[in-house]
Amino acid sequence: MNAVYTDKIETALKSFMADHPGAQTRDQAIIAILESWFTSHGYLPPQQEGRRPEELDASNDD
Template identity: 50%
Template sequence: MADTVPDHLEAALSAYVERHPEHGGRDGALAFIVESWLSENGFLPARQEGLRPEELDATNDD
C-alpha cells in the first residue's frame, strides 16, 4: 500500500482502531477492513464460521 493516506482516511482509521482493539492495531484493522470489503463485494469467498473438523464429534451433532 501507499506510504501516505489522506488525512480524512487516517482520522477515520484511527477512530476505528480505537473502537476495535481486537484487531491488534492499525495493520490488523486495515487487513480486516480490506478483507471484509473484498469478501462482501465478491472478490474473496465469504468467511465461514463454525467448528474445525477436528472439533466435530457426536456431542455437537444437531
C-alpha cells in the same frame, strides 16, 4: 493523494482502531478493513464458522 484526503483517511483509520480493539496496529486495521470490503463485494468468500475436526462425530451429521 492530497493532504486533506490523507487526513480524512487517517482520522477514519484511527476511529476504526478505537472501535475495534482487535486491530491493535495500523496494519491489522487496514487488513481487517480490506478483508471486510473484499468479502462484501464478492472478491473473498465469506468466512464460515464450523466445528473443529475433533468436535465432529455421528451425532452432528447433517
